[in-house]
Amino acid sequence: MVLDKLKRLGETRLEVPVSYKKGMRVPGIIYVDATLEKDLEAEAVDQVANVASLPGIIGASLAMPDIHTGYGFTIGGVAAFDLHTGIVSPGGVGYDINCGVRLLRSNLSRQDVSPRLKDLVSVLYNEIPAGVGSKGRIRLGAQDEKQILIKGAAWAVEQGLGDHSDLEKTESGGRLEGADPSLISPKAYERGRAQQGTLGSGNHFIEVQYIDAIYDQKAADTLGLFEGQVTVMIHTGSRGFGHQVCTDFLEVMERAAGKYHIDLPDRELASAPFQSPEAQDYLAAMRAAANYAWANRQCIMHWAKEAFMKVFSSGPSALGMSLLYDVAHNIAKVEEHVIEGRKTRVIVHRKGATRAFPPGHPELPEAYRQLGQPVLIPGDMGRASYILLGTAKAMEETFGSTCHGAGRVMSRHQAIRRAKGRAVSRELEDRGIIVRSSGRETLAEEMSEAYKDVTSVVDVVHRAGISRRVARLRPMGVIKG
Template sequence: MAKETFYGPLEQIEECCWRIPKSYKEGMRVDGLIFADERLMAQLRKDQAPEQVANVAFLPGIQRASLAMPDIHWGYGFCIGGVCATDPDEGGVICPGGIGYDINCGVRLCHSNLYYQDVKPRLRQLVEELFRHVPTGTGKSGHYSFKGKEMTHLLAEGSRYLLQRGLATQGDIDFTEAHGRLDGADPDCVSERARQRGEEQCGTLGSGNHFLEVQIVDHIFDEQAAAVMGLEKDMVCVMIHSGSRGLGYQVCDDALHSLRKAPEKYGIALPDRQLACAPVHSPEGEHYIAAMRAAANFAWCNRQLLMQQAREVFEKVFGRKWQELKMNLVYDVCHNIAKFEQHVVDGKQKRVWVHRKGATRAYPPGHPEIPSLYSKIGQPVMIPGDMGRASWVLVGQPGSMEKSFGTTCHGAGRAMSRTQAVREAGSRRIDKELEARGVIARAQSRKGLAEEQPDAYKNVDEVVEVVDRAGLSKKVARMRPIGVIKG
């Protein structure tokens, strides 16, 4: 399939919001809405992501609109950066493609009481130790293994299981979205294949765009919110981006396989077979939901164990316990997930299935589901950027529930395809270039580093600017990477 420009209608209805009217294609049940400014929109038109926003509007039971965040790019079925809510009482569907292969891929941030000047002299050693200790890349088994009953507990209980095993603290649980556990997870719905793929992968980073970074707080935009989160200028933090590894990919794969015939069976007309879905209230839908929740629990355990290993490395390098180094979790968010949430639609309270495929929940201040510490400032959101420029910490904004089902962006979004990035890199040494910018990067694969080079991504600052202006979430702090490990 060639990369084609989108020539369909895009009407600017607000400074940072564009509409694809439902009249664009027969079968669309609602409009498509894309949050972007003019500059980003010019880039977004260059591929089929807007077409995918229109395709998602075909899904039965969809509420309000098929939404897309400013970091959207061409995915499979759903665009990456897509949000859609369905009402099960109106025939609403659950769509595995609206969650993605990497179920509960997400980001967590932990801070410390170290500052840039403390870490700078030992940065190389720190990065080398992290790279040695934290399993990265493909085909790698981790330091932990969860088989049989242990895996069953982990899938059912999520981070709480690790708390019982002494691998997490109460604080880690309190500051994880959904407390690191989705209710209704059924380990029996996770196939033997998925378990096998996951049993040695909990606590491994993976490859692609996943990373573990040592970052410093580069600039603070909201002093009050930053203070509540314990973030100060030049403070050293660790950001982790990973998901449910092979287990989650297999759960998605199993679901897509079992749904091959479901659209026909339930009379659902779809413009793309990757959008295969089933009604929430159907045997196929219920089975997938129970398995997806279990995979989400696995992903939280994975990020927890990755953080735990990072803490161990800091202990070794700085000769103090991680508790003394105050390496506490600020927050953990997921950006590939569907959750059954309470929202107001057309003036009515409803429970809807909010699919976030490369989009992050960003609840406003006062929402009952955010930790009491953050109740006044809104839910913290971590937005990973690229490994040369920046990542961001934001908070949810009042009004986001109405605008985007309490959702914001999830990253920078790619500007170049992987093949193009490798071509552009040629014989350049990306690691040396990063070093000249003050970033020590280690990766298993040189090609991987070329594919993930900073220029392969849009500037995350521009994406964040749009969600801030559109009122989806507010800037708190810009984070600058100084150490990166990747697969």
């Protein structure tokens, strides 16, 4: 059994020793406790080891407690590479570039929303395009699309979809510098044209929630959170556009890996040296896709606000709807970290992992600077989601990163089989959760049992100290693709 070769490092971490697999340059570290260890897939552990064998990797190949098998890199994977000797890999970002989460708070309470919940879910479902074959509300010309790739969320704000203050509450201000629209293929442009402002399908969602537990009152006060408060969580990414960018560059990077003699244990790990033109081109295209995603979440948030205004016949200030924060969880960024006592710029890949910067970090907005970065962890549609804060320990141990969600434990077919003869939407309704989905089997595929319990995932990152709990959110209404 492969898992026998792993070494436990205290309650919340497992080491994948360098002896685990030939070619490993550094160990792997997986953040799991004894309970989550039981769900650990051998293939995912192998992927942690494969990443540890890539040139220029720094410290360790890391995996968060929501780890599961991905393509090349695991989901829940974090890896930082040296800017001179290291590589860049699209597999370390994933197909859905800048898939991420934002959370909108309101001054409504659960009691205010409950009586209108069905209406609200219907309006959200009708206003926000979602699901297979859905058409977006925005029609873009080629020049508009280029503007989105350069400006990110600010483009949406310029169109009247939101407010300038939203940008400072978005990771990286909702825009990465260094995006180059000239590196985007005609196919990616075509695919992205009608998908700006669409939710997508699969695990993407909009959820109306309420805060049912607060773990840190002081932090909650600073963040403007209170018990019973209604929030809206939006989980989506760069849609077909980002996928096309990833697909296009996997080919480029595969050729590059051959050209630069990088030994690949898996084709999905295709990489090129950070300094190479191939890697720099990928990063410039990836930044464009990341900006597309931030614009997307900004548009959707605006329409979600409008849906509330419609249902409650109130203005935006009366409803007190404002963005708490927006995080990316599939991205690669050049960041400054302390490596062997020296401040060093490295390229951090987060694939299904969230940035969790500590209090005092210059990249945090003024309002949260003393507190640490808000981290948003979506759970499955029946259980819970969490608001956490980044910590200094995350900076020391995980390149300022933490988990991103629950992580699947069941395949989609398994879930569909398990749900056979059951009415998932009815079961949720009996528990006060209203769901709408356009997909025929989406609700079965996405049922709670198909996921790890997010509470146990969050529990591990909290105990490990790489982020800390502030509040728990319970679902009330869910819109799925």
